[in-house]
Amino acid sequence: MQTRLTKLLKIKYPIIQGGMAAISDAALASAVSNAGGAGIIGSGGHDAKWVKEQIALARQLTEQPFGVNIVLTAEDKDEIIDVVCEEKPTFVTFGAGNPIPYIQRLKKIGIITIPVVANLKQAKKVEAAGADALVAEGMEAGGHIGGQTTMSLMTNIIPNIQIPVIAAGGIADQRGFKAVMAMGAEGVQIGSAFLISEECPAHINVKLKIIESTDMDSVVLGHTIGHDARGLRNKFADDYLALEYSDAQREALKGKMKGVYNKAFVDGDVENGYVEVGQSLNVMTEISSCEQIICKLVKGLES
Ligand SMILES: Cc1cc2nc3c(=O)[nH]c(=O)nc-3n(C[C@H](O)[C@H](O)[C@H](O)COP(=O)(O)O)c2cc1C
Incomplete structure:
Protein backbone atom coordinates (compact mmCIF):
# COMPACT_ATOMS: atom_id res chain seq x y z
CA MET A 1 0.00 0.00 0.00
CA PRO A 201 2.01 -0.39 28.97
CA ALA A 202 -1.16 1.45 30.07
CA HIS A 203 -2.67 -0.07 33.24
CA ILE A 204 -5.02 -3.01 32.54
CA ASN A 205 -7.86 -1.21 34.39
CA VAL A 206 -7.66 1.55 31.77
CA LYS A 207 -7.91 -0.92 28.89
CA LEU A 208 -10.90 -2.68 30.48
CA LYS A 209 -12.62 0.65 31.22
CA ILE A 210 -12.22 1.67 27.55
CA ILE A 211 -13.56 -1.69 26.35
CA GLU A 212 -16.71 -1.34 28.47
CA SER A 213 -17.27 2.30 27.42
CA THR A 214 -19.42 3.45 24.52
CA ASP A 215 -19.87 6.69 22.56
CA MET A 216 -22.04 8.28 25.27
CA ASP A 217 -19.20 7.98 27.79
CA SER A 218 -16.95 10.42 25.91
CA VAL A 219 -16.56 13.87 27.52
CA VAL A 220 -14.43 16.97 27.02
CA LEU A 221 -13.06 18.72 30.10
CA GLY A 222 -11.52 22.18 30.21
CA HIS A 223 -13.41 23.71 27.26
CA THR A 224 -14.25 26.88 29.20
CA ILE A 225 -10.57 27.54 29.92
CA GLY A 226 -9.30 26.67 26.42
CA HIS A 227 -7.65 23.38 27.41
CA ASP A 228 -10.03 20.85 25.89
CA ALA A 229 -9.10 17.30 26.85
CA ARG A 230 -11.19 14.34 25.69
CA GLY A 231 -11.59 11.30 27.91
CA LEU A 232 -14.12 9.15 29.71
CA ARG A 233 -16.94 10.02 32.02
CA ASN A 234 -16.19 8.77 35.55
CA LYS A 235 -16.23 10.19 39.07
CA PHE A 236 -13.36 12.55 38.39
CA ALA A 237 -14.83 13.81 35.09
CA ASP A 238 -18.32 14.28 36.56
CA ASP A 239 -16.93 16.30 39.50
CA TYR A 240 -14.77 18.39 37.15
CA LEU A 241 -17.66 19.12 34.77
CA ALA A 242 -19.99 20.00 37.66
CA LEU A 243 -17.41 22.57 38.82
CA GLU A 244 -16.58 23.78 35.30
CA TYR A 245 -20.21 24.55 34.46
CA SER A 246 -21.11 25.95 37.89
CA ASP A 247 -20.95 29.60 38.92
CA ALA A 248 -17.52 29.03 40.45
CA GLN A 249 -14.65 31.21 39.25
CA ARG A 250 -12.46 29.68 36.51
CA GLU A 251 -9.68 29.81 39.10
CA ALA A 252 -11.40 26.95 40.91
CA LEU A 253 -10.39 24.62 38.05
CA LYS A 254 -6.71 25.43 38.43
CA GLY A 255 -4.63 22.42 39.36
CA LYS A 256 -7.58 20.00 39.15
CA MET A 257 -6.03 18.11 36.21
CA LYS A 258 -2.65 17.75 37.92
CA GLY A 259 -1.69 14.12 38.39
CA VAL A 260 -5.02 12.67 37.25
CA TYR A 261 -3.60 11.30 33.98
CA ASN A 262 -0.96 9.17 35.70
CA LYS A 263 -3.45 8.23 38.41
CA ALA A 264 -5.44 6.45 35.70
CA PHE A 265 -2.80 5.25 33.23
CA VAL A 266 -0.06 4.30 35.69
CA ASP A 267 -1.86 3.60 38.99
CA GLY A 268 -5.00 2.14 37.40
CA ASP A 269 -7.46 4.31 39.34
CA VAL A 270 -10.06 4.72 36.60
CA GLU A 271 -12.59 6.54 38.81
CA ASN A 272 -10.43 9.25 40.38
CA GLY A 273 -7.98 9.54 37.49
CA TYR A 274 -8.71 10.82 33.97
CA VAL A 275 -8.81 8.19 31.20
CA GLU A 276 -7.98 10.13 28.03
CA VAL A 277 -9.22 8.29 24.95
CA GLY A 278 -10.93 9.12 21.65
CA GLN A 279 -14.58 9.10 20.73
CA SER A 280 -14.76 5.99 18.51
CA LEU A 281 -15.33 3.75 21.50
CA ASN A 282 -17.93 1.26 20.29
C1 LIG B 1 -3.96 8.69 26.22
C2 LIG B 1 -3.51 9.62 25.13
C3 LIG B 1 -2.36 10.38 25.29
C4 LIG B 1 -1.91 11.22 24.26
N1 LIG B 1 -0.73 11.91 24.43
C5 LIG B 1 -0.24 12.65 23.41
C6 LIG B 1 1.03 13.29 23.52
O1 LIG B 1 1.73 13.16 24.53
N2 LIG B 1 1.47 14.01 22.46
C7 LIG B 1 0.74 14.15 21.31
O2 LIG B 1 1.20 14.83 20.37
N3 LIG B 1 -0.48 13.56 21.18
C8 LIG B 1 -0.96 12.80 22.18
N4 LIG B 1 -2.15 12.14 22.02
C9 LIG B 1 -2.84 12.16 20.71
C10 LIG B 1 -2.43 10.93 19.84
O3 LIG B 1 -1.07 11.00 19.49
C11 LIG B 1 -3.27 10.79 18.55
O4 LIG B 1 -3.13 11.92 17.71
C12 LIG B 1 -4.75 10.60 18.88
O5 LIG B 1 -4.89 9.60 19.86
C13 LIG B 1 -5.52 10.20 17.61
O6 LIG B 1 -6.89 10.06 17.85
P1 LIG B 1 -7.57 8.70 18.44
O7 LIG B 1 -7.32 8.77 19.91
O8 LIG B 1 -9.01 8.85 18.11
O9 LIG B 1 -6.91 7.56 17.76
C14 LIG B 1 -2.64 11.31 23.05
C15 LIG B 1 -3.80 10.54 22.89
C16 LIG B 1 -4.24 9.69 23.91
C17 LIG B 1 -5.46 8.86 23.69
Whole structure:
Protein backbone atom coordinates (compact mmCIF):
# COMPACT_ATOMS: atom_id res chain seq x y z
CA MET A 1 0.00 0.00 0.00
CA GLN A 2 2.03 2.94 -1.28
CA THR A 3 1.44 6.61 -0.52
CA ARG A 4 3.86 9.52 -0.23
CA LEU A 5 3.93 8.79 3.52
CA THR A 6 5.01 5.15 3.12
CA LYS A 7 7.74 6.33 0.74
CA LEU A 8 8.83 9.14 3.09
CA LEU A 9 9.13 6.87 6.13
CA LYS A 10 9.97 3.67 4.22
CA ILE A 11 7.14 1.71 5.85
CA LYS A 12 4.74 -0.91 4.52
CA TYR A 13 1.40 0.59 5.58
CA PRO A 14 0.48 4.30 5.95
CA ILE A 15 -0.33 3.89 9.66
CA ILE A 16 1.38 5.77 12.49
CA GLN A 17 0.82 5.08 16.18
CA GLY A 18 0.25 8.42 17.90
CA GLY A 19 2.62 9.46 20.67
CA MET A 20 0.84 9.05 24.03
CA ALA A 21 2.32 10.60 27.15
CA ALA A 22 3.59 8.09 29.72
CA ILE A 23 2.29 5.04 27.81
CA SER A 24 3.96 4.86 24.41
CA ASP A 25 7.33 3.34 25.07
CA ALA A 26 9.81 1.33 23.00
CA ALA A 27 7.77 -1.88 23.40
CA LEU A 28 4.63 -0.34 21.87
CA ALA A 29 6.48 1.65 19.21
CA SER A 30 8.55 -1.34 18.05
CA ALA A 31 5.47 -3.60 17.95
CA VAL A 32 3.73 -1.17 15.60
CA SER A 33 6.85 -0.77 13.45
CA ASN A 34 7.38 -4.53 13.26
CA ALA A 35 3.77 -4.88 12.08
CA GLY A 36 4.40 -2.59 9.11
CA GLY A 37 3.29 0.78 10.53
CA ALA A 38 5.43 3.37 12.26
CA GLY A 39 5.56 3.39 16.06
CA ILE A 40 6.28 6.46 18.15
CA ILE A 41 7.97 6.80 21.53
CA GLY A 42 5.99 9.44 23.43
CA SER A 43 8.35 11.68 25.41
CA GLY A 44 5.46 13.35 27.31
CA GLY A 45 5.75 12.79 31.05
CA HIS A 46 9.34 11.55 30.78
CA ASP A 47 12.80 13.11 30.90
CA ALA A 48 15.58 13.17 28.31
CA LYS A 49 17.39 10.19 29.90
CA TRP A 50 14.29 8.02 29.53
CA VAL A 51 13.91 9.07 25.89
CA LYS A 52 17.53 8.13 25.17
CA GLU A 53 17.08 4.71 26.81
CA GLN A 54 13.84 4.03 24.96
CA ILE A 55 15.36 4.90 21.59
CA ALA A 56 18.20 2.46 22.32
CA LEU A 57 15.71 -0.21 23.40
CA ALA A 58 13.53 0.31 20.32
CA ARG A 59 16.62 -0.21 18.14
CA GLN A 60 17.08 -3.59 19.81
CA LEU A 61 13.42 -4.52 19.31
CA THR A 62 13.00 -3.46 15.69
CA GLU A 63 15.00 -2.77 12.58
CA GLN A 64 12.10 -0.81 11.15
CA PRO A 65 11.68 3.00 11.24
CA PHE A 66 10.14 4.59 14.35
CA GLY A 67 9.67 8.12 15.65
CA VAL A 68 9.63 10.23 18.81
CA ASN A 69 6.83 12.60 19.86
CA ILE A 70 7.92 15.84 21.49
CA VAL A 71 5.45 17.74 23.67
CA LEU A 72 6.41 21.36 23.19
CA THR A 73 4.92 22.51 26.47
CA ALA A 74 7.36 20.29 28.43
CA GLU A 75 9.77 22.30 30.56
CA ASP A 76 12.72 20.13 29.52
CA LYS A 77 11.81 20.02 25.81
CA ASP A 78 15.21 21.46 24.81
CA GLU A 79 17.06 18.60 26.55
CA ILE A 80 14.74 16.09 24.87
CA ILE A 81 15.34 17.70 21.47
CA ASP A 82 19.12 17.51 22.09
CA VAL A 83 18.81 13.77 22.77
CA VAL A 84 16.70 13.31 19.66
CA CYS A 85 19.33 15.16 17.59
CA GLU A 86 22.04 12.85 18.98
CA GLU A 87 20.06 9.64 18.54
CA LYS A 88 18.40 10.48 15.22
CA PRO A 89 15.17 8.44 15.12
CA THR A 90 13.64 8.35 11.61
CA PHE A 91 11.06 11.03 12.38
CA VAL A 92 9.67 13.36 15.00
CA THR A 93 6.10 14.48 15.62
CA PHE A 94 5.36 17.57 17.69
CA GLY A 95 2.34 18.04 19.93
CA ALA A 96 1.03 21.00 21.97
CA GLY A 97 2.97 24.10 21.00
CA ASN A 98 4.80 25.84 18.17
CA PRO A 99 7.14 23.45 16.26
CA ILE A 100 8.43 26.03 13.78
CA PRO A 101 11.67 26.95 15.65
CA TYR A 102 12.75 23.27 15.61
CA ILE A 103 11.87 22.08 12.10
CA GLN A 104 15.02 23.20 10.27
CA ARG A 105 17.39 22.06 13.03
CA LEU A 106 16.00 18.51 12.84
CA LYS A 107 15.73 18.45 9.06
CA LYS A 108 19.35 19.52 8.63
CA ILE A 109 20.51 16.35 10.35
CA GLY A 110 18.15 14.13 8.38
CA ILE A 111 15.24 13.72 10.83
CA ILE A 112 11.83 13.81 9.14
CA THR A 113 9.56 16.39 10.82
CA ILE A 114 5.81 15.87 11.20
CA PRO A 115 3.97 18.52 13.26
CA VAL A 116 0.43 17.95 14.54
CA VAL A 117 -2.03 20.69 13.54
CA ALA A 118 -5.66 21.45 14.30
CA ASN A 119 -6.58 23.92 11.50
CA LEU A 120 -5.55 25.16 8.05
CA LYS A 121 -3.73 28.23 9.38
CA GLN A 122 -1.35 26.04 11.41
CA ALA A 123 -1.01 23.63 8.47
CA LYS A 124 0.09 26.44 6.13
CA LYS A 125 2.60 27.73 8.69
CA VAL A 126 4.30 24.37 9.26
CA GLU A 127 4.37 23.67 5.52
CA ALA A 128 6.04 27.04 4.89
CA ALA A 129 8.56 26.26 7.65
CA GLY A 130 9.62 23.10 5.79
CA ALA A 131 7.73 20.28 7.56
CA ASP A 132 7.92 17.03 5.59
CA ALA A 133 4.32 15.98 6.35
CA LEU A 134 1.69 16.94 8.91
CA VAL A 135 -0.83 15.24 11.14
CA ALA A 136 -4.25 16.92 11.07
CA GLU A 137 -5.89 15.86 14.33
CA GLY A 138 -9.64 16.20 14.74
CA MET A 139 -11.56 16.71 17.96
CA GLU A 140 -12.68 13.06 18.03
CA ALA A 141 -9.18 12.22 19.28
CA GLY A 142 -8.29 11.31 22.83
CA GLY A 143 -6.25 13.77 24.88
CA HIS A 144 -5.80 17.48 24.10
CA ILE A 145 -7.84 18.53 21.09
CA GLY A 146 -8.66 21.43 18.79
CA GLY A 147 -12.08 22.55 17.66
CA GLN A 148 -12.61 20.87 14.27
CA THR A 149 -13.68 17.35 13.40
CA THR A 150 -11.46 15.05 11.36
CA MET A 151 -13.84 15.26 8.41
CA SER A 152 -13.83 19.05 8.34
CA LEU A 153 -10.03 19.09 8.69
CA MET A 154 -9.69 16.75 5.71
CA THR A 155 -12.10 18.96 3.75
CA ASN A 156 -10.43 22.23 4.75
CA ILE A 157 -6.75 21.29 4.71
CA ILE A 158 -6.08 18.72 1.97
CA PRO A 159 -6.88 20.88 -1.09
CA ASN A 160 -4.71 23.69 0.28
CA ILE A 161 -1.56 21.81 1.29
CA GLN A 162 1.11 20.13 -0.85
CA ILE A 163 2.91 17.97 1.76
CA PRO A 164 1.34 14.63 2.79
CA VAL A 165 -1.53 14.97 5.25
CA ILE A 166 -1.96 12.27 7.90
CA ALA A 167 -5.44 12.10 9.42
CA ALA A 168 -5.94 11.56 13.15
CA GLY A 169 -8.91 11.55 15.48
CA GLY A 170 -11.59 8.89 15.72
CA ILE A 171 -9.97 6.41 13.32
CA ALA A 172 -10.33 3.03 14.97
CA ASP A 173 -11.34 0.59 12.23
CA GLN A 174 -11.00 0.00 8.51
CA ARG A 175 -14.03 2.15 7.64
CA GLY A 176 -12.44 5.20 9.24
CA PHE A 177 -9.12 4.42 7.57
CA LYS A 178 -10.76 4.12 4.14
CA ALA A 179 -12.85 7.26 4.69
CA VAL A 180 -9.89 9.57 5.30
CA MET A 181 -7.83 7.97 2.52
CA ALA A 182 -10.80 8.55 0.18
CA MET A 183 -10.70 12.23 1.18
CA GLY A 184 -7.05 12.48 0.15
CA ALA A 185 -5.16 11.74 3.35
CA GLU A 186 -1.93 9.81 2.74
CA GLY A 187 -1.89 8.06 6.07
CA VAL A 188 -3.50 7.84 9.50
CA GLN A 189 -2.29 8.42 13.02
CA ILE A 190 -4.07 6.26 15.57
CA GLY A 191 -3.76 6.55 19.34
CA SER A 192 -6.74 5.07 21.15
CA ALA A 193 -6.96 1.74 19.28
CA PHE A 194 -3.28 1.09 20.07
CA LEU A 195 -3.81 2.17 23.67
CA ILE A 196 -5.76 -1.04 24.31
CA SER A 197 -3.20 -3.23 22.53
CA GLU A 198 -1.36 -6.01 24.37
CA GLU A 199 1.93 -4.19 23.99
CA CYS A 200 0.79 -0.82 25.37
CA PRO A 201 2.01 -0.39 28.97
CA ALA A 202 -1.16 1.45 30.07
CA HIS A 203 -2.67 -0.07 33.24
CA ILE A 204 -5.02 -3.01 32.54
CA ASN A 205 -7.86 -1.21 34.39
CA VAL A 206 -7.66 1.55 31.77
CA LYS A 207 -7.91 -0.92 28.89
CA LEU A 208 -10.90 -2.68 30.48
CA LYS A 209 -12.62 0.65 31.22
CA ILE A 210 -12.22 1.67 27.55
CA ILE A 211 -13.56 -1.69 26.35
CA GLU A 212 -16.71 -1.34 28.47
CA SER A 213 -17.27 2.30 27.42
CA THR A 214 -19.42 3.45 24.52
CA ASP A 215 -19.87 6.69 22.56
CA MET A 216 -22.04 8.28 25.27
CA ASP A 217 -19.20 7.98 27.79
CA SER A 218 -16.95 10.42 25.91
CA VAL A 219 -16.56 13.87 27.52
CA VAL A 220 -14.43 16.97 27.02
CA LEU A 221 -13.06 18.72 30.10
CA GLY A 222 -11.52 22.18 30.21
CA HIS A 223 -13.41 23.71 27.26
CA THR A 224 -14.25 26.88 29.20
CA ILE A 225 -10.57 27.54 29.92
CA GLY A 226 -9.30 26.67 26.42
CA HIS A 227 -7.65 23.38 27.41
CA ASP A 228 -10.03 20.85 25.89
CA ALA A 229 -9.10 17.30 26.85
CA ARG A 230 -11.19 14.34 25.69
CA GLY A 231 -11.59 11.30 27.91
CA LEU A 232 -14.12 9.15 29.71
CA ARG A 233 -16.94 10.02 32.02
CA ASN A 234 -16.19 8.77 35.55
CA LYS A 235 -16.23 10.19 39.07
CA PHE A 236 -13.36 12.55 38.39
CA ALA A 237 -14.83 13.81 35.09
CA ASP A 238 -18.32 14.28 36.56
CA ASP A 239 -16.93 16.30 39.50
CA TYR A 240 -14.77 18.39 37.15
CA LEU A 241 -17.66 19.12 34.77
CA ALA A 242 -19.99 20.00 37.66
CA LEU A 243 -17.41 22.57 38.82
CA GLU A 244 -16.58 23.78 35.30
CA TYR A 245 -20.21 24.55 34.46
CA SER A 246 -21.11 25.95 37.89
CA ASP A 247 -20.95 29.60 38.92
CA ALA A 248 -17.52 29.03 40.45
CA GLN A 249 -14.65 31.21 39.25
CA ARG A 250 -12.46 29.68 36.51
CA GLU A 251 -9.68 29.81 39.10
CA ALA A 252 -11.40 26.95 40.91
CA LEU A 253 -10.39 24.62 38.05
CA LYS A 254 -6.71 25.43 38.43
CA GLY A 255 -4.63 22.42 39.36
CA LYS A 256 -7.58 20.00 39.15
CA MET A 257 -6.03 18.11 36.21
CA LYS A 258 -2.65 17.75 37.92
CA GLY A 259 -1.69 14.12 38.39
CA VAL A 260 -5.02 12.67 37.25
CA TYR A 261 -3.60 11.30 33.98
CA ASN A 262 -0.96 9.17 35.70
CA LYS A 263 -3.45 8.23 38.41
CA ALA A 264 -5.44 6.45 35.70
CA PHE A 265 -2.80 5.25 33.23
CA VAL A 266 -0.06 4.30 35.69
CA ASP A 267 -1.86 3.60 38.99
CA GLY A 268 -5.00 2.14 37.40
CA ASP A 269 -7.46 4.31 39.34
CA VAL A 270 -10.06 4.72 36.60
CA GLU A 271 -12.59 6.54 38.81
CA ASN A 272 -10.43 9.25 40.38
CA GLY A 273 -7.98 9.54 37.49
CA TYR A 274 -8.71 10.82 33.97
CA VAL A 275 -8.81 8.19 31.20
CA GLU A 276 -7.98 10.13 28.03
CA VAL A 277 -9.22 8.29 24.95
CA GLY A 278 -10.93 9.12 21.65
CA GLN A 279 -14.58 9.10 20.73
CA SER A 280 -14.76 5.99 18.51
CA LEU A 281 -15.33 3.75 21.50
CA ASN A 282 -17.93 1.26 20.29
CA VAL A 283 -15.50 -0.66 18.07
CA MET A 284 -12.85 -0.97 20.79
CA THR A 285 -14.04 -4.26 22.18
CA GLU A 286 -10.98 -6.38 22.86
CA ILE A 287 -7.31 -6.37 23.73
CA SER A 288 -5.26 -7.62 20.79
CA SER A 289 -1.73 -7.31 19.49
CA CYS A 290 -0.55 -4.38 17.38
CA GLU A 291 -0.04 -6.81 14.54
CA GLN A 292 -3.67 -7.95 14.75
CA ILE A 293 -4.88 -4.32 14.89
CA ILE A 294 -2.90 -3.40 11.77
CA CYS A 295 -3.94 -6.58 9.93
CA LYS A 296 -7.60 -5.73 10.55
CA LEU A 297 -7.09 -2.15 9.33
CA VAL A 298 -5.48 -3.15 6.04
CA LYS A 299 -7.16 -6.50 5.32
CA GLY A 300 -8.17 -6.65 1.66
CA LEU A 301 -6.73 -3.22 0.90
CA GLU A 302 -3.18 -4.27 0.05
CA SER A 303 -3.66 -3.82 -3.66
C1 LIG B 1 -3.96 8.69 26.22
C2 LIG B 1 -3.51 9.62 25.13
C3 LIG B 1 -2.36 10.38 25.29
C4 LIG B 1 -1.91 11.22 24.26
N1 LIG B 1 -0.73 11.91 24.43
C5 LIG B 1 -0.24 12.65 23.41
C6 LIG B 1 1.03 13.29 23.52
O1 LIG B 1 1.73 13.16 24.53
N2 LIG B 1 1.47 14.01 22.46
C7 LIG B 1 0.74 14.15 21.31
O2 LIG B 1 1.20 14.83 20.37
N3 LIG B 1 -0.48 13.56 21.18
C8 LIG B 1 -0.96 12.80 22.18
N4 LIG B 1 -2.15 12.14 22.02
C9 LIG B 1 -2.84 12.16 20.71
C10 LIG B 1 -2.43 10.93 19.84
O3 LIG B 1 -1.07 11.00 19.49
C11 LIG B 1 -3.27 10.79 18.55
O4 LIG B 1 -3.13 11.92 17.71
C12 LIG B 1 -4.75 10.60 18.88
O5 LIG B 1 -4.89 9.60 19.86
C13 LIG B 1 -5.52 10.20 17.61
O6 LIG B 1 -6.89 10.06 17.85
P1 LIG B 1 -7.57 8.70 18.44
O7 LIG B 1 -7.32 8.77 19.91
O8 LIG B 1 -9.01 8.85 18.11
O9 LIG B 1 -6.91 7.56 17.76
C14 LIG B 1 -2.64 11.31 23.05
C15 LIG B 1 -3.80 10.54 22.89
C16 LIG B 1 -4.24 9.69 23.91
C17 LIG B 1 -5.46 8.86 23.69
